[in-house]
Amino acid sequence: MSDEQEVITEAHGAGSGQMRELIEELAVSRFESDDAETDVPLAALDDGSVHRLANGGGSVVVTTDSHVVTPLFFRGGDIGRLAVAGTVNDLAMMGATEPTALTCSLIVESGTPVDTVERVMESMRETSEEAGAPITTGDTKVMGSGEIDTLAINTTGVGIVQQGGHVPDAGLSPGDKLIVTGTVGDHGISLLSEREGFDFEGDLQSDVAPVNDLVAAAMDAGKITAMKDPTRGGLATSLNEMASKGGVGLEIDERSIPVSGAVASAGEVLGIEPLNVANEGKVVLGVASEDADAVLEAIRNHPQGADAAIVGEAVDDHVGRVILDTGFGNRYLTEPEGEQLPRIC
């Protein structure tokens, strides 16, 4: 608002355009490389980077993510589960569904009860077993009281895919179908209503879970052309990114997007769109048209995919935009800006 020195604000961390601009300016421009062995570089701003190994020995996928969440323990999960699932899922989004190893780097505020950290570690152990993702190295730092809010966890993940077998964000072609693997908005709506004390009673909980096994089942069933996990910024952001990176338009049928009754209801009461808030256990996949039914069936047969649905398709006009058919008329589905706040007026 004024001529003061530019500072990082929470808005930069809330996903979508502002954060991307910042990353491009601060990181991509500096770390750019034209290494011929790198299939997916930093500049792709994908879920991870992909590098060819010598002698045709596959490609290695690397991804990293730092996790902070308030509260640390929430309905349906906790920061430990989030930290493991988040990185496992980022690997899976590149096609690496069998993680080789994860790291765990912990930053803790002085004064945090050991018991709290232990509960988080135990949750990480359980989730890493569930995902088949061994945690093999790590680091711990302690900061002064007030220098960090309780604890933050960074996890880095490494996985292997066949050379050329990775799935980029940018792979959509006109005609591809889009599949969403389950109900959207669960994590975001649940956390918001819990954090702000909106005292909802009902079946609201985070969907945080590793989805690598589900993704493996989908990849076995047909040609996956593009894949994203709709975390911050929700399904709306993921669809827009896939449209713009893939150079296609997307036509989405709003009524086919699965939303749980509780999330839809709480969203109505709070004035928040379930499509605009985070998911932590869902995937949106682009699938070659001829394989769409087979892939959908494979996903629905997986315990995590019972609610999966085909929600739309890629088209060759409206490039970079997402058209939402609301059942009444059409509108653009745009990326939400910043943190979603409940509205009442």
Add this chain to the structure above:
Amino acid sequence: MCLGIPGQITEIDGAEATAEFWDVEKTVRIDIVDEDVEVGDYILNHAGFAIRKIPDEEVEETIEIYESFLEGDEDEALEEIGGEPDEQLGIGGD
């Protein structure tokens, strides 16, 4: 303005009540609602306050009015919602 959402009262405790909004429940204040409410009544919630008891029959009636309108019986529909086409200034009530 105003995000108003219909809900059904499931429990009453003085000036506070629990209302069910389809699949979630939330506390609402019932001290400025227009009529006494009982468990089972529908209310319009705005910002945590019930601001209207929605009479049971009104939802059905509204639908019927819309339908009679769509079937071309405009005068009937108009009369129902308070507009009176034959008068210079159509202001009606119920």
Add this chain to the structure above:
Amino acid sequence: MAVESGEPDLQFRDPEKAEQLTDRLEALMDDIGERVTIMHVCGSHEQAIAKYGLRSLLPDGLTIRMGPGCPVCVTDMPEVDEAVALAEEGKIVATYGDMLRVPGTEKSLDDAKADGADVRVVYSASEAAEIAEEEDEEVVFFATGFETTAAPTAAVLTAAPPENFSILSAHKYVPPAMEVVAELPDTDVDGFLAAGHAATITGYGLFEEFVEDYEVPTVVGGFEPIDILFGLAKLLEFIRDDEPGLANAYQRCVSEEGNVPAKETMWDVFETTTGEWRGIAQIPEANLVLREEYSQYDARGRFDIDVDTTSSNPLTEECLCGEIMAGKADPDDCALFGEECTPQDPVGACMVSSEGPCKIWLEYGGQPDI
């Protein structure tokens, strides 16, 4: 959305009925044979019209404009400055989520929060009073909105809230603003779609005089797609018949006399005064301030609020919020729209609220021909 369970009030979201109503709108526009501009006076109408993509259904020649119906948008900059000043002085300031990013002269409440002030988002006025029960510090509820939130604020004050609780009233009263907009020389409005939820409190009978005085057809409308289309159809009928009529197309929530207990509570606690509606005008008797009997809860009396309104953001000079809310311009007529003015860094308040016309246009892609 494919809602997995639960039964929201889907009867009013029936696309088939919407199609039939759209056909009626087409036929009515054919009968009328000229362009028609309808103004709604409610951000939630704009929100619903945009969210359901209803504009893409409307016949050619029928334009829906947004009037001064967003309480966040019309909250004046000095009012935000007062709230920011209180937060920076160490009071706990509680307010609705919509208010957080509304720009003041230098800062929004969100900026103050980032700088360490204790600013809390509440869903209802009673939650703000609950915070005061739990905390020892002074808690100020930045009370914004029209009749629908003013009555709840009043209810909290009449229920003997804790001593450390006070309110900073930026509540506004809709009916006088409709008169001002109807009188603006450049506003060419053929009919008003009046705000159903504000009318739930005030009753539709209140508009009788308005319709008589200004001879503009007025229909009180609800917020589901079918309600809105039905309300528009009613307005077109009045326009076709050249009849300045009043109708209540939201019967399940609006009665002629409105919510009498809520009105009584509201007028027990508040009285009207003349005040600025941001971007529009000084509007007589359209701001709500606490009556003498409730002055102990008035943050303006209780604290010495130091607000400097001498400096201003030069961009605000270019902001078209006022013209947009007066129905004279569309958001993309504004040079700042989506460029210097975004939801994250809004210049005008129309970009702040989910109800703000600019934010809605940005979020839903304006009036795309798709």
